[in-house]
Amino acid sequence: RTRNEVLFFPSKMACINHIFAPSSPQLCFCPLPHGVETSFSRLLRCILSASSSLDLCVFSFSNMDLSRAVLTLYSRGVTIRVLTDKDYAAITGTQIGVLRKAGICVRCDVDSVYMHHKFSVVDNRLLITGSLNWTRTAVQSNMENVIVTEDPDLVRPFIKEFQKLWLHNDPA
Amino acid sequence: RTRNEVLFFPSKMACINHIFAPSSPQLCFCPLPHGVETSFSRLLRCILSASSSLDLCVFSFSNMDLSRAVLTLYSRGVTIRVLTDKDYAAITGTQIGVLRKAGICVRCDVDSVYMHHKFSVVDNRLLITGSLNWTRTAVQSNMENVIVTEDPDLVRPFIKEFQKLWLHNDPA
Numbered sequence: 231r232t233r234n235e236v237l238f239f240p241s242k243m244a245c246i247n248h249i250f251a252p253s254s255p256q257l258c259f260c261p262l263p264h265g266v267e268t269s270f271s272r273l274l275r276c277i278l279s280a281s282s283s284l285d286l287c288v289f290s291f292s293n294m295d296l297s298r299a300v301l302t303l304y305s306r307g308v309t310i311r312v313l314t315d316k317d318y319a320a321i322t323g324t325q326i327g328v329l330r331k332a333g334i335c336v337r338c339d340v341d342s343v344y345m346h347h348k349f350s351v352v353d354n355r356l357l358i359t360g361s362l363n364w365t366r367t368a369v370q371s372n373m374e375n376v377i378v379t380e381d382p383d384l385v386r387p388f389i390k391e392f393q394k395l396w397l398h399n400d401p402a
Numbered sequence: 403r404t405r406n407e408v409l410f411f412p413s414k415m416a417c418i419n420h421i422f423a424p425s426s427p428q429l430c431f432c433p434l435p436h437g438v439e440t441s442f443s444r445l446l447r448c449i450l451s452a453s454s455s456l457d458l459c460v461f462s463f464s465n466m467d468l469s470r471a472v473l474t475l476y477s478r479g480v481t482i483r484v485l486t487d488k489d490y491a492a493i494t495g496t497q498i499g500v501l502r503k504a505g506i507c508v509r510c511d512v513d514s515v516y517m518h519h520k521f522s523v524v525d526n527r528l529l530i531t532g533s534l535n536w537t538r539t540a541v542q543s544n545m546e547n548v549i550v551t552e553d554p555d556l557v558r559p560f561i562k563e564f565q566k567l568w569l570h571n572d573p574a
């Protein structure tokens with residue numbers, strides 16, 4: 231059966247530290263609830279399931295937990311490509327500079343008015359897409375949706391579109 | 403086979419007048435290309451395929467062609483429900499007032515920071531969702547995506563979420 235899941239936001243707040251280190255014992259003393267599954271923890275798990283590649287195409291990226299997820303994947307040797315909007319790459323609180331400094335390959339859309347996508351593809355197999363920018367407000371305060379699917383009819387066009395945009399915005 | 407389609411934007415520009423009156427002869431003398439299928443014409447066709455209901459949940463709605471589509475459905479007796487963001491319902495160029503004046507039922511989200519969804523459900527059967535706000539800029543200038551699907555695993559959660567938001571924002 232093809233994996234198909236819809237997540238709605240705002241997400242409840244809960245500790246997500248254990249998701250980053252599933253194998254080590256869970257001793258966290260932060261004030262957030264523990265052992266609670268939320269839309270955001272589901273989203274993080276999907277992203278952190280990447281074992282070979284993560285292609286991310288997102289308008290606005292300032293969420294520090296999501297940045298931590300991308301950096302974690304990078305430290306595990308996962309190939310990361312980030313495509314973002316040229317204007318929003320420079321705003322306050324953006325994580326784009328952090329990713330770049332870590333060595334992650336980032337390209338900015340230079341042509342369109344807004345590069346307004348909010349999708350990612352995990353291991354060329356799992357599509358994560360919807361209305362949700364990778365910001366704290368989107369996760370914690372807005373009404374948002376995210377579709378997580380392995381349906382090839384949906385995943386394939388996004389892989390193709392990412393490739394097109396990536397090549398088109400070649401910094402060379 | 404379940405219907406699954408992905409549309410990418412910006413859309414090419416082409417005349418869309420014939421889509422509103424498919425049965426009458428196509429005599430249009432506007433300067434746009436004719437007989438060209440585009441992402442936007444596909445989107446319009448999906449929306450105009452509604453025969454019983456259209457539930458629309460969209461952050462920003464200023465596109466006059468999409469407004470015309472909703473008004474056309476309304477004139478055909480299709481039940482329309484529009485849920486939008488309270489702040490964006492009042493901005494310049496919004497079509498929300500036009501829809502309200504025509505008699506269409508509109509509710510505004512009052513709780514969250516942004517009601518940032520951009521989805522609609524046609525006849526409780528077809529889901530149209532993605533990054534695309536119902537604005538001219540989104541259609542003509544931005545990089546955007548829209549998924550059109552009849553997969554019940556995806557459609558059902560959105561129907562449920564719409565119902566929840568609709569009841570929660572009861573104006574009474």
Ligand SMILES: [Zn+2]
Pocket residue numbers: 245246247258259260261262264
């Ligand atoms: Zn904790």
Ligand SMILES: [Zn+2]
Pocket residue numbers: 417418419430431432433434436
């Ligand atoms: Zn014409």
